Amino acid sequence: MKLPLPPQSETGLMYRANELSGATLGEIAHSLNIAIPANFKHHKGWTGQLIEKALGATAGSKPEQDFADLGIELKTLPLDYQHKPLETTYVCYAPLTNLVGTTWLTSSVYNKLQKVLWIPVQGEREIPPDERMVGSPILWQPTPAQNQLLKEDWEELVELIALGKVESITARTGQVLQLRPKAANGKALTEAIGINGEKIRTRPRGYYLRKNFTQQILNNAF
Template identity: 60%
Template sequence: MKPEPKTEQELLQRAFDIAGCTFEQLAQEATMAVPVDLKRDKGWVGQLLEWHLGAVAGSKPTQDFEKLGIELKSIPISYSGKPLETTFVCVAPLVGVHGLTWETSHVRNKLSRILWIPVEGEREIPLAERRVGSPLLWSPSLKQEQQLKQDWEELMEMIVLGEVEQITAKHGEVMQLRPKAANGKALTEAYGASGRIIKTRPRGFYLRTQFTEQILNQHYVHAPSDQ
């Protein structure tokens, strides 16, 4: 793995250096095997990018570049440049959440500064031939932060009230809460409606595709901010 970047500019330069490269080219340099697909290797693209960019956090609950305060997110895009899937932010706390605020939340910390790396995501393109796009360093605008905060507060209120099982993907304008587990057997503790602890599937915060599409459009297409 490459050494940890010391400055934001150094990190951004590394990201520009790999733009246009195929996964095959990047994997060869990192001596990593390219999987046939991502069904069993969902985190492979992220690991490949982490190797080239020098992210050291791994699976720790901190930003990928903790010293720089920057999180790394790859985003698979279609031929037309639209995000193909929602973006996982972090696992949601389901117990011990009384007194938590947006300002001190793990979600806000993760979303405060993101290095977005668009990657080709169309399924008919073989994984080895998919290319990495130009990077984007982003922080939420005041309006975007307000939207995120509003969704977070709505979702966390439902968790505190023991309504976690009633939360669906329809809740949240720009950020949703969804089960986060490879299968339904993995369970964690949460508050039930009676205030007692129940067992439920772990949940994660995800950014909706229309929100990430807006971020990409503002940067790459210079679209008006209200679009």
């Protein structure tokens, strides 16, 4: 079977997403002739890439939304047996230099989170990848209160980065949004601002949504 073309409308996208609900990752992969890894030790992003292909997403790792023409971002959400998120959700890379003039409304975090299609997936480690089931899709837009929380966290984190305090930011900083190292290994380094305004080398960082935030999205949807 050929990979689907990008959906032409939000309705078309939701139809496809609902079609995946109840299917296993193995069934979806077989229908698209995609090889299934035995485990996710070396294939961490495989589930997300599979769902992207099944739904016709085009962005890949580009900074735009996965369905740029529809203004919709796609996120898979691995859940435990109690339907609770198993991990934080990666949003996008965090720029660590050239922050002058950056505002919340022009940020990648804002752009990525204005409308998100969440695809819950069974994520317990002992379930083999091909047997993990896909749940009901959630098309979500942040409420004014959620948007305000995200904005406050983003502004706090960007201010710390701009003041040269990137190394002092911990996973505890931020109520719903956090900044964490984002790299395949600890050897990858990027440029950042030091405490005296000098250039330093540090690990790349990414913005992540906390589990309590995605849990709230699930609770409101179901």
